[in-house]
Amino acid sequence: MWKRAEQTGSTEMRGVFVETLQEMMDQNKKVVALEADLGGASGFSKIQKSHPDQFLNVGIAEANMVGIAAGMSMRGFVPFIHTFAPFAVRRACDQIFLEGAYAGNTINIYGSDPGVCVAQNGGTHTTFEDMAIMRAIPTVEVYDPADGVQLRWLIHSLEHKKGVHYIRAARKGMPDIYAEGSTFESGKANVLREGKDVLLVAAGLGLKLALDAADQLAEEGVEAAVLDMFTVAPFDVETFRQQAAGKKLIVTVENHSVTNGLGSAAADILAEDGSGIRLRKVGIENRFGQVGSQDFLMKEYGLTVEHVYQIVKTNL
Amino acid sequence: MDKEKERQLKKGSAEIRLETLKMLKWRGYGHLGGAMSIVELLSVLYNDILRYKPEVPAWEDRDYVVLSKGHSGPSLYAALALHGFFDKELLYTLNEGGTSLPSHPDRLRTPGVDATTGSLGQGTSVAAGIGMALRKEGRSGQKVYLIVGDGELNEGQCWEAFQFLAHHKLHEVIVIIDYNKRQLDGKLTDIITPFDFHKKMESFGFRVFDADGREESSIDEALKAAGQVTDSAVCVLLDTVKAQGVPYYIEREDSHAPKFDAKAKEELDKTIQALEQYVAEGGR
Numbered sequence: 001m002w003k004r005a006e007q008t009g010s011t012e013m014r015g016v017f018v019e020t021l022q023e024m025m026d027q028n029k030k031v032v033a034l035e036a037d038l039g040g041a042s043g044f045s046k047i048q049k050s051h052p053d054q055f056l057n058v059g060i061a062e063a064n065m066v067g068i069a070a071g072m073s074m075r076g077f078v079p080f081i082h083t084f085a086p087f088a089v090r091r092a093c094d095q096i097f098l099e100g101a102y103a104g105n106t107i108n109i110y111g112s113d114p115g116v117c118v119a120q121n122g123g124t125h126t127t128f129e130d131m132a133i134m135r136a137i138p139t140v141e142v143y144d145p146a147d148g149v150q151l152r153w154l155i156h157s158l159e160h161k162k163g164v165h166y167i168r169a170a171r172k173g174m175p176d177i178y179a180e181g182s183t184f185e186s187g188k189a190n191v192l193r194e195g196k197d198v199l200l201v202a203a204g205l206g207l208k209l210a211l212d213a214a215d216q217l218a219e220e221g222v223e224a225a226v227l228d229m230f231t232v233a234p235f236d237v238e239t240f241r242q243q244a245a246g247k248k249l250i251v252t253v254e255n256h257s258v259t260n261g262l263g264s265a266a267a268d269i270l271a272e273d274g275s276g277i278r279l280r281k282v283g284i285e286n287r288f289g290q291v292g293s294q295d296f297l298m299k300e301y302g303l304t305v306e307h308v309y310q311i312v313k314t315n316l
Numbered sequence: 317m318d319k320e321k322e323r324q325l326k327k328g329s330a331e332i333r334l335e336t337l338k339m340l341k342w343r344g345y346g347h348l349g350g351a352m353s354i355v356e357l358l359s360v361l362y363n364d365i366l367r368y369k370p371e372v373p374a375w376e377d378r379d380y381v382v383l384s385k386g387h388s389g390p391s392l393y394a395a396l397a398l399h400g401f402f403d404k405e406l407l408y409t410l411n412e413g414g415t416s417l418p419s420h421p422d423r424l425r426t427p428g429v430d431a432t433t434g435s436l437g438q439g440t441s442v443a444a445g446i447g448m449a450l451r452k453e454g455r456s457g458q459k460v461y462l463i464v465g466d467g468e469l470n471e472g473q474c475w476e477a478f479q480f481l482a483h484h485k486l487h488e489v490i491v492i493i494d495y496n497k498r499q500l501d502g503k504l505t506d507i508i509t510p511f512d513f514h515k516k517m518e519s520f521g522f523r524v525f526d527a528d529g530r531e532e533s534s535i536d537e538a539l540k541a542a543g544q545v546t547d548s549a550v551c552v553l554l555d556t557v558k559a560q561g562v563p564y565y566i567e568r569e570d571s572h573a574p575k576f577d578a579k580a581k582e583e584l585d586k587t588i589q590a591l592e593q594y595v596a597e598g599g600r
Contacts, residue, residue, distance in 0.1 A: 032452075053452065059483075064441045064476035071445020074423075074430075075453065094435055095473075099442055103432035104424050 002182035002190060010173035011148030017110055017169070018043040020155040021080055025051045028159060032072060034058060034081040036065050042082045042112060042171065062087045066095035070105040078106065078159060084118075085111030085168050086127035089134060100164040101137050107165075108158050114144075114168035115205065115255035116297035118289060126289025130168055132260030135233035140164045141186070142233040144204035144255075144262075149178040150230055157186055168204065172294075175208045177228075189236040191243060195223035198312055199247045201240065201266055203229045205303065206253035206282070213253075213308035222316065235265045244270065249316050250279045253308055258283040280311050317533040321364075325532035327599030328359035328398075333561050334591040335394035339407040341576060341584050346410070347419070349571035350465060351391035353496040353529065353556040358395040360535045361461060365543075370400035373427040379458060380446050382431040384439025384474075385465035385494065386420035387573070393417050393426070401428035437471030440464060440491075444477045447489035459543060460489045467499025470508050475520070481549040482521030490542050491522070491551040494529065496558040500572045513553055522551040529554030562587050 024031045025047070037060045039045035048055045058065045062083050069079035081088070088111040089096070100107045111130060113119070118126045134142045141163065145151040151169055158165050177192075184190065192207075193214055202210035207228050214224035227243055229236060244250055250270065252263035263281030270279055284301045298304055317325075333355045340346040361381065362368075369375040383392050390410060397404045402416075409415040416425045420434030430446075433439040443462035450458050464474060481489055493513055497504055504510050517524045523545050527538035535554065542550040558572075559565035564583035565574065574580060 056448070058480055059476075061476035061480070063438075063473045064444070064480060067438055067441020067473070067477065068445035068448060068480065071431075071442040071447070072449040072452075074442075074446055075449035077449055077452070095438055095441070098432065098435050099438050103422075 002184055003179040004192070005149070005176040005179045007176070009176045011176055012171075012173050013148060013151055013169045014043040014112065014171040016148040016151045017155065018046050020152050021047060022050055024156065024159055025054045028078070029054065030076055031078045031080070031159065032056065034065050034069055034079055036060055036062050036083040036087070038083055042110070044082055062092040063095045066092045066107060067099050069107045070099035070103060073106040078108070080108045080110060082110040082112060084121070084125055085114040085130050086125055089127060089130040089166070093133060096164060097137050101139050106162050109164070109166045111166060111168050112171045115284070116294055116301060116303060117170040117172070117205065117255070119294045119297065120291060122291030123289040128257040128284045128287075128289060129259070130166075131232055131256050131262065134166045135265070136260070137164070140166060140233065141231065143167045143230060144232050145169055145230050146204055146207040146228060147174050147177045149176070149180060149182050150184060153182065153184050170205070174205070177207060177211070184230070187231045187234050187236055189239040190228040190230070191225065191239065192228055193224065193226040195225040196246065197222050197248055198224040198316065199227060199243050199250045200224050200253060200308070201227045201229050201250065201262065202253040203232055203262055205255040209303060209305050209308050210253045212305040213312065216305065216309050217312060222312065224312065229262060232262050232265065235269070237269055240266060240269060241273070244275065244277060247277060249312065250277055251308060251311055252279065252281050252283070254281075254283040255303060256283050258285055278315060280315050282308055282311055317536060322533050323599045325359050325363055325536065327595060328363045329356045329532060330591050330594045330599060331398055332358055332391055332394045334588060334595060335398060335404065335407060336391045337562070337584055337588050337591070339390055339394065339410055341581060341588070342408055343410050345573065345575040346390055347387040347573045348562065348565060349498065349558040350385055350494070350496065351388045352562055353558050353560045354388055354463060354494050355391050355561060356530060356532050357463065357492065357494070357535055357554060358391055360532050360539060362395050362399045364536055365539050366461070368428070370428065373401060377458065380430045380443070380460040382433065382439045382443040382446070382460060382462045383421055384433050384443070384462060385436065385468050386433035386439070389417070389419060389421045392421060392429070396426070396428040436465070436468045437473035440474045440477035443489050444480050444486065447481070447486045448484065450488045451486065458488065461492060462489055463492045463494060465499070466493060466495045466497065466504055466510060466513070469493070469510065470499070478517070478520050478522070478549070485548050487545050487548065487550050489549070490539065491549070493551065493553050494556055495554055496556040496560070498558040498571070502569060517551045517553065522549045524551045524553055526553050526555065529556030530560055
């Protein structure tokens, strides 16, 4: 069961990743962390110090890291690998596909700083297409957790779970959405807010935008439901259909390209159902990334509360 | 190596070559050249080196074989069938819809196949991962035999994996290079010159053992010597010939994955008959 956080604050995601893995490693010697020379960026270098026997820095060799993880999983190890999201997904795509998913191995991938979270690393280090790529690979589970509580639960949930699991998460702080100790269900979306007029479907960085836009809309009498689709693949079709029924408009909000991400998954279902409900996607529209602060990039690419609000107002 | 042992290994090679050629001829096409150049290696591995239990393919104490040059699946399948992992009749389902013997090895489909390979270079990292797992488990003596093609070494990922093996002195993985001098489109020296693999691997931090890949005794000796190394990464460099043991294809440029015309079938029949006779006479 989950509950909303009562206080507003933020939690550093990489810290959660590292601490949770350390907790798991204390109990389970088969849990290992692999890094491609970004231990200083991910905080995984702390794991190297605390659990040297359960850590490997493979050097700047992402494809090799994926293969090593696959091989270790064949002996029952539970690998968690980290690199920046674009290098995990774009550079090691064939390895993730073949030695991960196709070969039936287990690899848990932390692709950090997806989308606009990239900030100062700029366009070369930006991925707006990671979910599009990963959700097209059969059996791969794609997660876009919104806060530290959800991330902590997610990492624990993968300890005994076979398969390829892709977690796209910021390294730095994300606003707290859920109360400490909340639990979730993989593949099950959370209805954070009910409302009869509009359905906002979001994940990750988009969730807070959707929640704040819903507050703003409420002041004008527009009732917006908000769905946290933190498991982007497999998509929770059932909850989505239940929540979409009877709405005048659906708006998806994602820190990702509008091509083949969260919004596209929702659009597929609406179209195949012949629902006739209008859908608008808030996300990155056929553009590359660029350098800038996260705030700058969010404004630049329309990932703002104001933009979500305007999209609802102009399409309702 | 004593004569009797050598006779057994040569007979083993003949059997693998024979079953592979019969299967490919029945299929009408296939990856002949690279499958043939590892036949002697497979005979030595399955007859004299590997620990395995065909009735328990996933036996946790087994040695692993990672055939990174996955297109050579047919001769691996022949070796597995001959060593009890599945019935020889299954060989005549190669590449059929729904078969458990796909063109490239698949660990989820075929008993005895340890790694899924085919996208070249990737088996090197998987072997490194299995080797590292064995080390972390403290399993001394258990090995991973990684078979890579010389053309496959065009792939950068191989060298990423080799750096890792060398850095960790991961002797649990024995890298075996099938140096048959040809890749799909022609000679290595016409496509990407390999220069000196022995020096290359040595400079990467490997102990390198050279062997004549056409001679079982030479392969056996090199693998056993490599298996004794505990202070460095190890490599066995096999000097082989593409389409080895199949005279008609040795000089041909289309030996990688030929489709057999009437002439080719006639020539394959000659080789098959000679092998059948050799096997029937017990390798004498």
